[in-house]
Amino acid sequence: MGKVTGFLEFERLQEASEDKRERIKHYREFIARLNDKQAAIQGARCMDCGTPFCMSGCPVNNIIPDWNDLVYKQNWKAAIETLHSTNNFPEFTGRICPAPCEEACVLRINEDAVGIKSIEHAIIDKAWEEGWVQPRPAARKTGKKVAVVGSGPAGLACAQQLARAGHEVVVFEKNDRIGGLLRYGIPDFKMEKSHIDRRMEQMAAEGISFRTGVRVGNQRPGKGVPDWATGTLAPGKLLAEFGAVVLAGGAEQPRDLPVPGRELDGVHFAMEFLPLQNKRVAGDAGVPDLWATDKHVVVIGGGDTGSDCVGTANRHGAKSVTQFELLPMPPDVERNPVWPYWPTRLRTSSSHEEGARRDWSIATKAFVGGEGNMSGKVTALKAVRLEWKDGKMGEVPGSEFTLPADLVLLAMGFVSPVPSVLEAFSVEKDARGNAKAATDGQGCYATSVPKIFAAGDMRRGQSLVVWAIREGRQCARAVDEFLMGSSELPR
């Protein structure tokens, strides 16, 4: 531990962000990482607990106390080594992870948690700058081939681990670029896409091949699932060519809101809206026009995707942005009442800070179309207030209201993976439609079909990037074990 009494002496320091009036004018990241000295002080706040709850709070079990201490001692190189030992992509998590580690931090019991995420951010960014992040090709090749279907965080983590174990890995992606939700679900102002490209380069140097625009199976996914595939690949071919196949296609099937007026123009899934902006930022030509500019935007769903819609809508120059959530407003608590577990509490994202009306306990009853030239287009939304009692909701009589809405974005989460992919491989599904596979013990991550594994949201359902990385890593170990009989890969 760097400084025994650091936590008593120093306060938590939030990373500085660009003024909200300025940052909504562009799509770049606006959060500045801590400088070396600031990071050292934040690292000094870590108490190096005998039982570091942060580590178990973190799905990839980052060895947080160790790198906190290394940063305190300004031993950045060792810090990135430690960080990379558990996390393939700290530049992703250091930006967009909601940091369950910080909710589990012991200081969180009665103080501000250690700024774990900001330290992670600082470590990885410095590492890239210093050129410390280099390809680590395997010393020995096994001659085994593995196909990874899906290039989101789970697929990428899995691919990288497998490649480092000496396997020949090919990553298949239906869209035109690698990254999955990282690429097209998360706006650039949260995470610039060059981070993915940089990683891809490293992974390519480690021997991973990427094949984009290839959809496995010949059935297109439905509405609300980005699909820019230009070719298809038969599952049978994959199975024939590869020693193992990892399904890491995410949980892309969005939850719909089947209320009157759903068919109206202007009512979109979030994932119909967000990817377009990312493509524009990437400089793609021919991106369809779907803008929030000068519109009354209503985002339905109070989660992170909703928040991303808010931020994007504001950058488009929306007239107003409103976000509804079905559930009641969670308490705005200072401490974590269920420490060290993940609390339900009011979270205000940077996008919310940029301007949005938020409301809770709202059920949308119908979308109202306009008249005349606005016919067929949404112009308003009818909703009602809810009252929650013992986990059950009821409508508050007389609370119906109508709100003008020119663009409605449905961000109510994802129900399951796209069924067609799993069906293409005849993989057994669990009750929620996810690929059925265990996470512990013999044969974990293996699906009901021999040689086929599943990881990430495709197996567990929608979740955090950091969970996806965890599953990708653990799945890689399971695959390695399957192929080689034993594995040295860390779980």
Add this chain to the structure above:
Amino acid sequence: MDQPGLPSVQGLYDPQYEHDACGVGFVAHIKGKKSHAIVEQGLTILKNLTHRGAVGWDPKLSDGAGCLIQIPDKFLREEMAKRGVKLPPPGQYGVGIVFLPRDPASRLACEYEIERAIKDENQVLLGWRDVPVDNSDLAEPAKNIEPVIRQVFIGRGRGVTVTDALERKLYIIRKSAGHAIQALKLAHGKEFYVPSMSARTLIYKGMLLAHQVGEYYLDLKDPRVESALCLVHQRFSTNTFPSWDLAHPFRLICHNGEINTVRGNVNWIRARQGAISSPILGKDLEKIWPLIYDGQSDSASFDNALELLVMGGYSVAHAMMMMIPEAWENHSLMDPARRAFYEYHAAMMEPWDGPASIAFTDGRQIGATLDRNGLRPSRYIVTSDDLVIMGSECGCLPVPEEKIVKKWRLQPGKMFLVDLEKGRIIDDKELKDTLASTRPYAEWIERIRVKLDEVESDKQQPARSSVMLLDRQQAFAYTQEDLKFLMMPMALNGEEPVGSMGNDSPLAVLSNKDKTLYHYFKQLFAQVTNPPIDPIREELVTSLVSFIGPKPNLLGIDEMNPPLRLEVSQPVLDFYEMEKVRHIERYTQGKFAASELDITYPLAWGRQAVEARLASLAAQAEDAVRSGTSIIIISDRKVDKDRVAIPALLALSAIHQHLVNKGLRTSTGLVVETASAREVHHFALLGGYGAEAVHPYLALETLLDLAARGQLGAGVDGKMAIKSFVKAIGKGLKKVMSKMGISTYMSYTGAQIFEAVGLSRALVDRYFTGTASNIGGIGVFEVAEEAIRIHRAAFDEANPVLKAALDAGGEYAWRVRGEEHMWTPDAIAKLQQSARSNTYATYKEFAQIINDQSSRHMTFRGLFEFRFDQCRPVPLEEVEPAAEIVKRFSTGAMSLGSISTEAHTTLAVAMNRIGGKSNTGEGGEDRRRYAPVKAGETLLSRLGAARVAHDVELREGDSLKSKIKQVASGRFGVTAEYLASAEQIQIKMAQGAKPGEGGQLPGRKVSEYIAEIRYATPGVELISPPPHHDIYSIEDLAQLIHDLKNANPQASISVKLVSEVGVGTVAAGVSKAKSDHVTISGHDGGTGASPWSSIKHAGTPWELGLAETQQTLVLNRLRGRIAVQVDGQMKTGRDVVIGAMLGADEFGFATAPLVTAGCIMMRKCHLNTCPVGVATQDPVLRKKFTGKPEYVINYLFFVAEEARELMARLGIRQLNDLIGRADLLDMRKGIGHWKAKGLDFSKIFHQPQMPAEVARYHREQQDHGLEKALDHRLVELARPALERGEKVTIEMPIRNINRTVGTLLSHEIAKRYGHDGLPDDTIHVRFAGSAGQSLGAFLAKGVTLDLIGDTNDYCGKGLSGGRISVQPSPKFKGEPTQNIITGNVVLYGAICGEAYFRGVAGERFAVRNSGAQAVVEGVGDHACEYMTGGTVAVLGMTGRNFAAGMSGGLAYVLDEDGSFPGRCNTAMVALEAVLSEAEQEARLARELWHMGLADEVLVKRLIESHALHTGSMRARQILEKWADFRTKFVKVFPHEYRRALGELAAKSRKIAA
């Protein structure tokens, strides 16, 4: 040798762990005048020492007693004449007294072998005599095994002209007859025993009570039985299976104490067999082997060894000096010739180390010697009619004062000899000077000694391995934590690192991780029967000197050409030293020759190769020795990708044992060159299994690497790091040794002070012979397998985790991929949430994490299974309610100091609400907590805002008082009032996290509040010594129990022990010592601060210790009278049920209740930075405390509820019915883990087969014998004072059998008037005589004890405001400053009050004095040790090591000849002049004045009081010539105290400003 009365090995009980200690004494006529009176006097001494012995479950069943006298020639001559045998003149015949089997045929066979041996040795059988006995008073068990006792008379044969030669022949006859009878293997042969066979001495002993010796042996009543000496002994054994032969005296000695190193000593004797020859015994020497049978007691083994030396030609005094040398190594004041004597002999025999007062005689000389630590009392007087009387206590043989010319004591390491032939006393100096000057030892030493650091070498760099450092580190299982937690702190601070909380990781045999072999061994430690020692404050007796290489011939009394010896000052060799050893031949012109044994072998050979490799290594070692190699280097340097190393410990021990068995071990030295050793425990193990030196090359390379990479910080280079590391290991080794009470590395070497946990019997028997291993485990192939696994992982290129970094570890802090812990984040969170929300379901989730060890093995109990199949369940409602069960719960001993006021009181309130017990821990208790809580009170309103940082709500009727009051070695705050407020008084003998160690509270942690309740000065460091200075042995413990019982007759007395092999036997001793309660703690108990190696490697799981305790107590029929409590990582109802089944009545919880109160296992207690306000004194952090009594209560009820559910399934309605039901347990079936497969818990589950009426749980009461206390009379007479405060004066005689006088009276005062007591001198008691032990213990204010005579040990212990004055009888003519008046460890832990001694005190005067003022006219060694307050004036000579560890108070020593500074330990004190008041005014700021007074004024006042209370002439003299004397006083001023005074003044100035 099996003893007939002892049960055989069964379950966890093993008779080899029996301990004994005792009362010893002798009386002798200096001029050798024989008389029957001497015999009678000896027997009187015995009777007066009765209280030092013990009885078993049958009050008549003694542990044994006996006496040794000179051969009563007149008597025997007449008796034998009656039988028609004419005895030759005295000195020309010998008498053997023989215990014979009662079976006639066996008896005849034994007699025949004796007669044969007599004939074989060409001596003459004169005849047999039946020894007449009266067994009418014997206890039934003693009678049942009573032998036939006969005497055999042996005349000298031709060729034997002098008595010495006859004596040697008798020795050979006894030995060869004994071996022959052993060889017959008769069922009754075990009953055969020869107490003595000598031409000079005769022993009468047996399984007798002290007073029975003279009654049983009718001979002793006969006035014709005359002797000029009588040596007597009364035994206190921890067991109740004493047998006739275990009684003392032995042939040459009787012994009070314990030999801690006996295992090693016996091994080394065996090791010498091949290298020993005797010019005197010649070929007869071959007939004596085996010299010592396995399983003999330490005293008997000692006697055997001493006898060999004496028969080999050494005088008995010379031999004693070889076996129990003084602490010469660091003794700067010792005469050089004597030092040379010791140094010369040091290589011949390693010290027999341990607390020992040994009286010895060969019939011509009688004497006694004391171990180097002076841990046993021995007082003697010389009378004007030429008698010398020595005993464990003074006054054991009343002699008119006017006849006494000298009263003195044996001093540490000193010897005292009466030569009956020369007719005079030879004192230590003369005796040793004479012996030291008979040979030119100094010259010899110069010739033969080679000091390694003086060997000139060409500073060669060792050849470095070409294998990458990281790979080699991994090949020896280095972890990141090894570097972070152990090596780096050692390299930086030169000290072992400290951690906190308990060990909750699995044992090595259960771990899924690959562990080193070192992990399978647990350090043993001293508790109760022998004291640990303090390697820091009493460093002068410790030594790390090691001799590498051949040892001289033990019996080479006139060695012409002794072998050279290579000496190192400590056993850890750095690179250069190792190179010197490797090429020692080159540097010593061929006088030494080293050769190397490579313990690596090709990995490809696999695990099966290990056995054969070890055999080859042993053979190679043997050949090397036979061909003249004087140093064998056992090396794993050749390890690489393809060669795996056999664990160095295994290879070493295999080679060592082999050489021992071949009798070759003393012909060579063993040096281990290993990459594996990196922490203290490793070095201790290598030393303990035979390494004379260790070169930890990889640890050193690692340090160089760390330094080179800047990891150790700027300014620390590799050289410094290595130096600090070696220093830290050395310090740590001393600590490990001293835990067992062992002072020197030489006697630690090969002493095997370890217990194996998880190693198979076969492995241990073969390679670690003699080491305990009770539950089996892995064998040699699995050991190799584990080493190979580690090796493979290290060199596995494909392993991405280990490619660039060491394994994370996770032993010391939880890590996801590290070692398992029971306290996982989830377990902690679930427990906290369940307790806070009072949700049983959440508790069950917690319990599931702990209890379910089907996939992760953590504890032995986790591997147990209940035999539900054999039970008929009962409805839950019929099971004893939870509210009853929780009454058996208590919280652990956590002091205020280690935890915050808020946490401490929360636990107390919780436990009091549910009828359980909380424990004060060491460090007193605030008196404000005693009264019951009234409505409206809160913690803050009760204790005051200054003392509470976070208020805790209270209810009317709550109590903040801890029912259990702990008495630890520091005795902080242990006042009469504190004791009077107890329901239970717990004597902490050991603590699970650091058994055998003391502790210290750094000055910065001693807040005003803590200082107040500990009676200390704020800011002054408080040191708890490793031992209780009033418990060096079992009879001392009995005494302390008696003291505490007097201090509070209503309280039960408890003794806290830590689980280790043999703890059951100790517990039996504790029960016999009249303890009402015993706690068996697991090794995994918590701590606020302890070295990591102690937390991890000392002690064993409670499953083992508790089961052994239950089995031993039941076997001894001692179980019913003592309650047994278990603690150590107790967490769930399942733990409770298993604890009960293994024998516990009660259950202790510490960590878990703390967790409910907020603890999150930070393991930062030692840093005072606990972020949840539990284990900190920082008010800022304490504000964050959120615990509530309700949480603790909720949790404990959950535990009880879970236990009830299990009981219902087991069909048990009452918890009492569960106790000892180990038959309901089974080993979990189908344990698949490769290491755990070999475990066998049958010994844990063993139930002794005893009759049904023998109690299995606590249901009887101890008889404390309090009704005999003199105090009842005092209380009666003092009633007017007690009730009305009237002054009373009492006069009465006193004797040594009146123990603990004034304590019960003080209890009556404390009960009524608290600590304030009565006005000064309200009760004035005048005594005359020799007072027994603990006179005035915990004496309350208002009482004056005025004694004319003398006192024994522990006078004024815990003095709580009273006054004690002792002056010699006016009839005694001796000069008080030259005669002893009071014993050892006087005023131990005194709180306040006054004590005046007109005479000299023994060792450790005013040790741990907190605030008493005392004057004495001379003191022994270690006076004022650990003192934290008070004032002591010494008006005469002092012993050595004065003021060691003294942090507070002041001492003034009259140093007339200016020699005092040499005897004072100035590590913590400054010596200053006592200035005149005016000078002091000018030179020393007033704020630094002790008690605000000038030194001159203080000293004068003290001396005036001394004169007033004792009539001291010395005092008058000094006062009369004050101006002269003042300048001769030295002021002993602790640095800590000076600093604290300055800080206090600065603080009050700040407040004023």
